[in-house]
Amino acid sequence: MKMAPSILAANFANLGHDVKIVSDAGADYLHIDIMDGHFVPNISFGPSIVKSIRSYTDIPFDVHLMIQNPDQYIEDFVKAGADIITVHVEACPHLHRTLQLIRSFGVKAGVVINPATSASILEPVLHEVDMILCMTVNPGFGGQAFIPSVLPKIEWLAEQREKNNYLYEIEVDGGVNEETIIDCANAGADVFVAGSAIFAKDDPAEALQNLKSVAMKHVRRG
Numbered sequence: 001m002k003m004a005p006s007i008l009a010a011n012f013a014n015l016g017h018d019v020k021i022v023s024d025a026g027a028d029y030l031h032i033d034i035m036d037g038h039f040v041p042n043i044s045f046g047p048s049i050v051k052s053i054r055s056y057t058d059i060p061f062d063v064h065l066m067i068q069n070p071d072q073y074i075e076d077f078v079k080a081g082a083d084i085i086t087v088h089v090e091a092c093p094h095l096h097r098t099l100q101l102i103r104s105f106g107v108k109a110g111v112v113i114n115p116a117t118s119a120s121i122l123e124p125v126l127h128e129v130d131m132i133l134c135m136t137v138n139p140g141f142g143g144q145a146f147i148p149s150v151l152p153k154i155e156w157l158a159e160q161r162e163k164n165n166y167l168y169e170i171e172v173d174g175g176v177n178e179e180t181i182i183d184c185a186n187a188g189a190d191v192f193v194a195g196s197a198i199f200a201k202d203d204p205a206e207a208l209q210n211l212k213s214v215a216m217k218h219v220r221r222g
C-alpha cells in the first residue's frame with residue numbers, strides 16, 4: 001500500500017517545505033497534478049515548478065498529466081524529474097504511441113480514466129502499463145467528493161491483474177479520505193492519492209500515516 005500526497009492542496013508559496021514534510025513522513029510517491037485549462041477547467045503549473053521541487057526529496061514523482069496533446073510535453077516533465085507519467089485515455093487518440101514515447105525516456109508509463117470512462121477500453125494495453133489511475137472525482141479540482149460508482153472498475157482491474165499476472169499498480173485519485181480509502185483498498189487499489197485529506201490537516205505527516213495504516217488494514221484478499 002502506497003501513499004501519494006497530491007501537492008495540489010499544498011501551500012504553493014512554500015512548496016519545498018510541504019514536500020519535505022510528506023517525504024519525511026513516509027510518502028511513497030509525490031503526486032503532481034498538471035492542468036492546462038483545456039482538458040480540465042483549471043490551470044495548475046508546469047515543468048519549471050516540478051524541477052524546482054526535485055531537490056527537496058528522493059521519492060518518485062508521479063506526474064498526472066491533465067492536458068491535451070500530452071506528447072508535446074512528456075520530455076519536458078522527464079527532464080524536470082518525473083519518474084512515473086500518467087496520461088488520460090480521453091486525451092490520447094494514439095494511446096499506444098504515447099505510452100511508447102513515455103517509456104522511451106526510461107520512466108514508468110501509466111493511463112488515467114475518468115469516472116465516466118469504462119476500464120475495458122484499457123484491455124489492449126493492460127499487459128504493458130506500469131500504472132492504471134482511476135479517477136474517483138472528475139478531474140480539475142481538489143477537495144471534491146468521492147464518486148463510489150468507480151469502485152467496480154477498481155475491482156475489475158484487480159481481477160484482471162490477478163488472473164493474468166499483470167504488473168500494473170492501481171492508483172485512486174480524488175476524494176480519498178479515512179473513510180473512502182477503506183472501500184478503495186478493499187476493491188484492490190494499492191496507491192492512494194490524497195490532497196486535502198493530508199495538506200488541509202493541522203498535521204499533514206500524521207494524516208498521511210493514519211491514511212496509510214487504514215489502507216493497510218483493508219488490503220484486498222483476492
Ligand SMILES: O=C(CO)[C@H](O)[C@H](O)COP(=O)(O)O
Nearest residue numbers: 139140142143174175195196
Ligand atoms: O487529480 C486531481 C484533481 O483532478 C487531484 O490529484 C485530486 O483531486 C487530489 O485532491 P483531493 O484529494 O483533495 O481530492
Ligand SMILES: [Fe+2]
Nearest residue numbers: 033064173193
Ligand atoms: Fe491527480
